Amino acid sequence: MNNQLLSLLQLAFAPVGAYSYSEGIESLVEAGAIDSEITLRNWLENSLQFGAVRVEAAVLVRALRAAQIGDLTALTYWNAWATAAKETEELRLQSWQMGRTLLRLLLDLRSPVSSGLTTIVKEFVESGGNQCNFAIGFGIAAANWQIEEEAAVLGYLYSWAANLASAGVKLIPLGQTAGQQLLLDLQSQISCTTQEVLKLEDDDLSSCSWGLGLASMAHETQYTRLFRS
Numbered sequence: 614m615n616n617q618l619l620s621l622l623q624l625a626f627a628p629v630g631a632y633s634y635s636e637g638i639e640s641l642v643e644a645g646a647i648d649s650e651i652t653l654r655n656w657l658e659n660s661l662q663f664g665a666v667r668v669e670a671a672v673l674v675r676a677l678r679a680a681q682i683g684d685l686t687a688l689t690y691w692n693a694w695a696t697a698a699k700e701t702e703e704l705r706l707q708s709w710q711m712g713r714t715l716l717r718l719l720l721d722l723r724s725p726v727s728s729g730l731t732t733i734v735k736e737f738v739e740s741g742g743n744q745c746n747f748a749i750g751f752g753i754a755a756a757n758w759q760i761e762e763e764a765a766v767l768g769y770l771y772s773w774a775a776n777l778a779s780a781g782v783k784l785i786p787l788g789q790t791a792g793q794q795l796l797l798d799l800q801s802q803i804s805c806t807t808q809e810v811l812k813l814e815d816d817d818l819s820s821c822s823w824g825l826g827l828a829s830m831a832h833e834t835q836y837t838r839l840f841r842s
Contacts, residue, residue: 620758624751625768629714634707635780635840637828642784643835650791653781654798657774661799661806665822666773668698669748670766670810672818676752677765683733685740688749695746700826703833703842712745719754730757766807774799780840 638656641647647656660666672695679687699705716738720731734753737745748769755765775796782792832842 617758617760617764621755621760621764621768624754624758624760624765625772627715627718627754629711629718629747631711631772631776632779633840634776634842635784635832636704636707636777636842637825637832638777638780639784639838639840640828640832640835642781644831647781648785650781650785650787650795653778653785653787654795657777657795657799658802660822660825661770661774661802663821665698665700665704665820665825666770667806667810667813668818668820669695669746670769670806671813672746673748673752673755673765673769674762674811675815676749677756677760677762678752680730680733680753680756683729685733685736688733688737688753689740692744692746692749695748696744700822701829701833703829704825707842708746708748709744711747712750713743715747715750715754716745719750719757724758727757763807763811766810767803770803770806771796774803783839 638647638653641656647653672691675691676688679685679691695708696705699708716734719734720738730753734757737753751769752765755762755768760768778792778795778799781787781795782789787795829842832838832840
């Protein structure tokens with residue numbers, strides 16, 4: 614249990630470049646739609662309840678299950694599905710960059726690894742891993758380190774929220790205490806979303822993320838930017 618917890622913490626905060634992305638929050642701050650701790654919390658809560666991150670977490674679960682049984686066909690299918698679900702070029706490139714970095718990290722680390730899982734990762738990289746979505750890479754890594762599904766989803770959602778809270782602290786700006794309070798306030802929603810994600814069937818994978826799409830498209834042409842998305 615302790616080893617699994619440590620592996621989860623390492624995976625959730627792996628150096629994959631997440632800090633360089635705001636997922637449209639930068640353009641929302643520029644437009645005045647997000648201008649306080651409250652409006653940022655509302656955006657993140659709504660995203661957890663209805664947005665694309667729920668679907669990404671569900672894809673993570675499917676990737677984890679596929680990796681556990683060595684199903685390269687399923688991994689390839691869900692990776693293509695996740696790519697098609699990205700609404701803008703920025704979001705797609707972000708997911709590919711973070712996923713590619715995580716797979717490379719997983720192959721380079723000197724850690725106890727199942728030879729079967731190592732083979733899966735290598736085959737996946739060789740068959741198009743440069744376009745591996747982050748949720749797919751996260752699922753493969755969770756299977757590799759024998760992290761349970763619920764814990765993996767919790768870690769994924771928390772790392773997502775922590776990254777965007779950090780972006781908000783820099784952009785609005787907010788103090789570090791406000792950022793920590795925001796993450797504390799999001800805990801119940803993260804837990805609730807995790808339970809919902811674990812129950813989703815394939816036909817239930819949908820989201821209401823047009824706000825994210827519009828914010829991301831606006832960011833692509835924003836004049837001054839601190840973040841890559």
